[in-house]
Amino acid sequence: MISTHVRVAGNDHGTDKIGTPTRLDFRRERKITVFEADSWVGNGAIIRAGVTIGRGAVIGAGAVVTRSVEPYCIVAGAPATLVRKRFNAADEHTHDAVVFGDHLSG
Secondary structure (H helix, E strand, O other): OEOOOOEEEOOOEOOOOOOOOHHHOEOOOOOOOEEOOOOEEOOOOEEEOOOEEOOOOEEOOOOEEOOOEOOOEEEEOOOOEEEEEOOOHHHHHHHHHHHHHHHOOO
16 A cells, blocks of 8 residues: 555665766666555655565655565654564464465465
8 A cells, every 4th residue: 555645765876976967867776665565654655766675564654765665564764764563473464364365376
């Protein structure tokens, strides 16, 4: 689930080329941003291009996510930091089995 006003921001401008204004220093990197199943991104969050929001993770409203978020973690703040895990390991396994059934392997 992705709430309103969420943005995925690319690494589209460089800052270290001598003689090139920042507004003209485009980075042409292609970065894939992944939102895994059962994740939830709160209102106004900013997600850095190229990160993965893990299965079942929760991103707090207004968070600035600069690094990938592990499955079932709740993060918030700027930059986003771990608030807590949603479940312990056993409950995580049970949740996966109920929600995803045989669709998850490993």
